[in-house]
Amino acid sequence: MKARVTIMLKDGVLDPQGEAIRHALGGLGHRGVAGVRQGKLIELDLDATDPEAARAEVARMCEGLLANTVIEKYAIEIA
């Protein structure tokens, strides 16, 4: 079973990495980019076979290691 975790900075948290990308895109001639936010994508290959159990396990992984929930939000997709 595969799980895909997307981790983004929460709205309102300054994202200097995204801002640097936006600036670089402007320098390369890409006009019309109003904002850029950069996050992380983590794909997990799990032995679990029950989707609900897998989701709960991945949520524990996010809370304990993958995301800094003070400043980051995460979303889990199970496939």
Add this chain to the structure above:
Amino acid sequence: MKARVTIMLKDGVLDPQGEAIRHALGGLGHRGVAGVRQGKLIELDLDATDPEAARAEVARMCEGLLANTVIEKYAIEIA
């Protein structure tokens, strides 16, 4: 118009960051994680209004700046 770009290492390219996460998850007691791959997620806020034009523009951004297409693959979602 929003665009979401996911950038992952191509299959077969060693992912030491993902491997480090897998190892750390094991150390925290999360058994049953067979593999981890880490990638990047970039959310773009575009002025463009035509989805096809936006997709082509974002593809150029990926080829020119966002992804290293020698070792990375990217996927674009327009919303």
